[in-house]
Amino acid sequence: MQKISFEYCAMYSTDAEQLIRQTGARVTTARVQVLASLLEARCALTHQEIASRLELGYGIDRVTVYRVLEWLRREHLAHKISGDDRVWRFNAVDEEHTEQHAHFKCNCCHRVFCLNEAIRNFPIKLPAGYRAQHMELTVKGLCAECLPLNKHHKLGADKKLPCSVAKLLRT
Amino acid sequence: MQKISFEYCAMYSTDAEQLIRQTGARVTTARVQVLASLLEARCALTHQEIASRLELGYGIDRVTVYRVLEWLRREHLAHKISGDDRVWRFNAVDEEHTEQHAHFKCNCCHRVFCLNEAIRNFPIKLPAGYRAQHMELTVKGLCAECLPLNKHHKLGADKKLPCSVAKLLRT
């Protein structure tokens, strides 16, 4: 268990290092670890979630994390998702990510997931004189982990958190 | 000019007063003026935009504006729009607003408009085990006022502001 987790981390670090090296910029611990966190996560992470882990393990300053995240975005290695809680979330970018895609936000655990569905040609009519350049779509509801916990409540979000998430939030 | 503007204000204040009275709660200057601002505006307003006007004219505290806006939302007289700049925007609710609807954000003047188009049945496929409860859709681009100013640039947002908006922002 411990070993698998370690191998996972190492794997993501190696991937991260390679991706960063490809940009031509310096390969630093902060960049590698932030990107590795994003690659490892199966959902979008907030700055706080990333920073608290890295401060613990690597002593990386929170401002550095902000700057690394912004740099990753500029290099198209991550993308930034705006939510309804005034907090940016970040996701590593893979091949499927380049298109405009929708996001899913769980009303219970508040995690944000990318939906690998392009939303380019959605049928929205604009008033005369307006020009669309970009679209953002967020679906809210219950994720696969939270749905079972909330089946018996009518709209019972915010009640319980799945163990896996509670653990994440404690970190 | 001055007179028309005054009559407009008075008209919106009267409407606002009536709407607030219907809730059964107390009709106060703060509530009337905040709601009147929202009714008058043809786009969503930030807390700051509302507060700065009211502090000038009526000496209303910014915290009161926050509380009034939250109250209006609870009473379904306004709705709250989350954007990508970590700032809430508010819109008066009329009959057409009750449905889930899309928003338009101008990349140039940064104003947010409501699009009166329901988005309930958009064709988004979710992964197995996920349940949708709600959708949020934002179209970004250039509004009718900014498009002419940006026609000659390729993606030239953030360059110029239409006079009407520059005036608003100064207020």
Added chain:
DNA sequence: TCGCTTAATACAACATAGTTGCATTAAGCG
């Protein structure tokens, strides 16, 4: 019209997310 009750407001202090400036450190090169 005048008090009375209490909902609503003003003010101060606080919380959170993110940014800026600058001195220090370390990545990568010759």
Added chain:
DNA sequence: CGCTTAATGCAACTATGTTGTATTAAGCGA
């Protein structure tokens, strides 16, 4: 191995929004 400078760490700051509490005024009945 040293040099250059990109990147980091630290401190201070901004912007948006929230909470606690004393004071004010809306609306009611007398």
